[in-house]
Amino acid sequence: MIKFIIRRLILLIPVLVGVSIIAFLMLHLAPGDPAELLAGLEASAEDVAALRVRFGLDKPLFIQYFMFLKGLFDGSLISLKYEMPAASVIIPRIFNTLKLACASIVVAVAVGTVAGILSAVRRHSIVDYLSTTMALLGVSMPVFWWGLVLIMIFSVYLMWLPSGGMGGLRYLVLPAIVLGTSSAGVIARMTRSSMMEILRQDYITTAKSKGLPSRIVIYRHALRNALIPTVTVVGLEFGYMLAGAVLTETVFSWPGVGRLIVDSIMARDYPVVQASLLLVAGLFVLVNLGVDVLYAFLDPRIRYD
Amino acid sequence: MEPLLEVKDLATYFYTDEGIIKALDGISFSINEGEILGLVGETGCGKSVTATSIMGLIPSPPGKIVRGSILFKGKDLLSLSEQQMRRIRGKDIAMIFQDPASSLNPVLRVGFQVAEAIWAHLKTPIREAMLKAVELFGLVNIPDPHTAVNRYPHQLSGGMKQRVMIAMALSLNPKLLIADEPTTALDVSIQAQILSLIKILQRDYGSSVLLISHDLGVISTMAHRVAVMYSGLIVEQGRVEGLFQSPLHPYTQGLLAAIPRVDEDISELAVIEGTLPNPINPPAGCRFHPRCPWAMEICKSKRPAFKAVKPYHEVACYAYAD
Numbered sequence: 100m101i102k103f104i105i106r107r108l109i110l111l112i113p114v115l116v117g118v119s120i121i122a123f124l125m126l127h128l129a130p131g132d133p134a135e136l137l138a139g140l141e142a143s144a145e146d147v148a149a150l151r152v153r154f155g156l157d158k159p160l161f162i163q164y165f166m167f168l169k170g171l172f173d174g175s176l177i178s179l180k181y182e183m184p185a186a187s188v189i190i191p192r193i194f195n196t197l198k199l200a201c202a203s204i205v206v207a208v209a210v211g212t213v214a215g216i217l218s219a220v221r222r223h224s225i226v227d228y229l230s231t232t233m234a235l236l237g238v239s240m241p242v243f244w245w246g247l248v249l250i251m252i253f254s255v256y257l258m259w260l261p262s263g264g265m266g267g268l269r270y271l272v273l274p275a276i277v278l279g280t281s282s283a284g285v286i287a288r289m290t291r292s293s294m295m296e297i298l299r300q301d302y303i304t305t306a307k308s309k310g311l312p313s314r315i316v317i318y319r320h321a322l323r324n325a326l327i328p329t330v331t332v333v334g335l336e337f338g339y340m341l342a343g344a345v346l347t348e349t350v351f352s353w354p355g356v357g358r359l360i361v362d363s364i365m366a367r368d369y370p371v372v373q374a375s376l377l378l379v380a381g382l383f384v385l386v387n388l389g390v391d392v393l394y395a396f397l398d399p400r401i402r403y404d
Numbered sequence: 405m406e407p408l409l410e411v412k413d414l415a416t417y418f419y420t421d422e423g424i425i426k427a428l429d430g431i432s433f434s435i436n437e438g439e440i441l442g443l444v445g446e447t448g449c450g451k452s453v454t455a456t457s458i459m460g461l462i463p464s465p466p467g468k469i470v471r472g473s474i475l476f477k478g479k480d481l482l483s484l485s486e487q488q489m490r491r492i493r494g495k496d497i498a499m500i501f502q503d504p505a506s507s508l509n510p511v512l513r514v515g516f517q518v519a520e521a522i523w524a525h526l527k528t529p530i531r532e533a534m535l536k537a538v539e540l541f542g543l544v545n546i547p548d549p550h551t552a553v554n555r556y557p558h559q560l561s562g563g564m565k566q567r568v569m570i571a572m573a574l575s576l577n578p579k580l581l582i583a584d585e586p587t588t589a590l591d592v593s594i595q596a597q598i599l600s601l602i603k604i605l606q607r608d609y610g611s612s613v614l615l616i617s618h619d620l621g622v623i624s625t626m627a628h629r630v631a632v633m634y635s636g637l638i639v640e641q642g643r644v645e646g647l648f649q650s651p652l653h654p655y656t657q658g659l660l661a662a663i664p665r666v667d668e669d670i671s672e673l674a675v676i677e678g679t680l681p682n683p684i685n686p687p688a689g690c691r692f693h694p695r696c697p698w699a700m701e702i703c704k705s706k707r708p709a710f711k712a713v714k715p716y717h718e719v720a721c722y723a724y725a726d
Contacts, residue, residue: 304461305508307461307493308501309520310490310491310493310521310525311490311520311521319512399510
């Protein structure tokens with residue numbers, strides 16, 4: 100297992116190199132000049148040229164790429180927009196994003212698995228119809244709309260929760276629900292179908308024939324087998340939350356990395372975009388590694404050595 | 405003496421989109437204490453449904469027991485609540501399934517799966533129940549039982565898995581053991597070992613066994629009495645010696661004739677003409693009449709009743725009416 104983890108961590112290197120090259124090229128091939136944006140509308144051609152030299156934007160592309168790599172390692176990477184070290188721009192944002200993503204995945208897993216199990220166990224009952232309908236709604240509701248609805252109810256009318264910004268746990272509730280909703284739907288649907296599949300297996304009949312209470316049959320015998328496909332989905336959803344929470348972050352003015360990336364793309368803040376993308380890609384790979392490790396704990400047939 | 409299990413006019417239907425499958429349409433039989441009853445018939449004739457009906461494990465929907473009674477020690481199992489039935493399952497009536505590969509939970513240790521059965525009924529702590537599992541593993545001749553209890557199903561061979569299933573079934577000394585095709589999925593060399601194990605344990609424990617098989621050889625060596633099923637009905641039952649030596653029902657005769665014999669030079673295999681009837685729309689009267697060489701007019705309209713033609717030998721066929 101340890102060997103497997105090390106091997107996967109080594110594989111992370113080519114992934115990150117690939118991501119860095121693609122991110123670098125896409126940004127530099129896109130139209131728009133950070134020097135012009137930074138200098139402002141009234142700047143003279145000389146001012147712009149000076150800025151270009153200052154940030155090394157006048158150098159050939161591959162030299163710029165290596166300068167970026169060098170900056171990553173020695174911390175000399177500077178945000179063009181904020182004119183401060185890129186690390187101190189990105190790192191607090193990453194922690195904010197992690198905080199939101201963790202809270203959201205907890206919401207999504209709790210709601211999704213419970214709804215999925217209930218659906219599968221009471222197939223074609225009112226509970227099942229309700230939960231599958233809710234899951235479909237959850238998956239299809241646009242985040243910005245759902246976010247605004249919740250703000251209207253809980254912040255404007257009931258005044259229970261803040262409508263945005265960051266602070267204590269209270270600030271986390273609404274964004275976590277909004278970001279977790281579609282994942283809860285996806286997880287519920289996955290859990291339902293895999294539970295239904297597992298409940299048909301012979302070993303479930305064996306478990307019942309032993310005289311086990313149905314609670315044990317469902318949670319010990321069926322759920323653990325049904326969790327394997329669910330865990331895959333949870334991992335993917337968590338990955339998306341790390342990278343793609345822009346809408347939720349915007350609706351709730353949550354200073355996360357998704358918004359940072361979008362803002363930095365607008366400002367052509369190359370170093371910040373590239374470094375953030377690398378970080379997010381790395382996290383995504385790590386989450387998937389975590390999922391693979393979890394498989395081995397859930398299913399003794401899965402061994403990596 | 406009162407039989408241990410008495411099934412009377414049991415009918416189990418499955419309500420599907422295509423129609424009602426009458427998997428069992430009124431079967432009656434009984435099993436005495438310490439007796440092995442063989443239940444034979446072709447695939448799809450309702451043998452397994454009989455087993456799951458007795459266990460109270462018919463998936464519902466679509467399945468439903470529509471009439472009849474299952475008296476176990478004089479008590480009708482069909483009148484029990486799920487809670488009461490659960491206390492009987494695994495303790496008084498235990499079951500061994502056809503395919504040991506799919507009957508054990510792949511993510512739980514085999515010893516735990518046995519211990520769990522003990523825990524379910526006696527509330528023995530799992531740690532203690534595991535010791536009992538080790539003992540049971542030894543009893544069913546699993547080598548090195550201390551290590552074996554900690555294995556997962558995929559680490560054991562098919563024969564070993566079936567031994568685990570037997571250990572599980574015997575863990576609470578059940579009065580009745582239902583073995584549904586216990587050797588069908590196993591290699592021939594392993595089959596004999598498993599069968600003799602069941603026989604020895606049955607003798608030592610004094611349990612009764614309902615042995616379901618499509619293999620007449622298995623039934624003839626194992627069972628005391630045998631019931632022959634055809635299309636959801638029992639057509640003939642009696643003691644093994646009598647039934648195998650002089651089968652009465654034309655279907656049983658066909659079945660026995662269809663066994664190729666090694667001591668005869670045969671160029672052609674004997675077959676029963678025709679196929680099993682559609683269970684949704686079975687033929688009226690005797691369900692075997694479209695394939696029967698002796699079919700008479702009455703066979704097409706009225707179902708024959710059971711008749712004791714000889715002592716301990718009954719058949720449902722008009723050919724023996726007088």
